[in-house]
Amino acid sequence: PPELKFMVLLKRDQTQEQNLINIKIANMDVDMYPKDSAVVVKVNGVEIPISNLPYQHPSGKVQIRQRGEGIALHAPSHGLQEVFFDFNT
Template sequence: KDHIEQNHINVKIADIDIDLYPKNANVVVNVNGMEIPINNLPYQHPTAKIQIRPKGEGISIYAPTHGLHEVYFDRNTWKVK
């Protein structure tokens, strides 16, 4: 069985479901089940004040109006601020 889930992070903000996980050499971003290509970042959610941006080797989610300063995720680490 695959062990991809070990390096998978899920962030729920209001009714928005964000999944981040490594695939090959990249980080995959899914918002409510739809993949957001890395080259489409930064991504601003159309109804909520949530932004997803590349940062260094990984991806950061910002949602300060929802009390979330930053969630950072790369292939090896994750941080919540």
């Protein structure tokens, strides 16, 4: 069976009074945080515009897509079914 390795961190930004999520999975480092009236997604430090979603990692094992008011990350082959992030997270 594949080795399941991922880490999801929920951080609280005290100055902005908002949460941000960091997901480390495979060779990806994904950040999601609210900015203005949208959720920003960064993969390995590079911002992925919402208009470019769904984003598929070249390995094909990780997908990031827009769902309703938020962003969902799926990586079932890594044992991570879904991480959902929106303004109310």
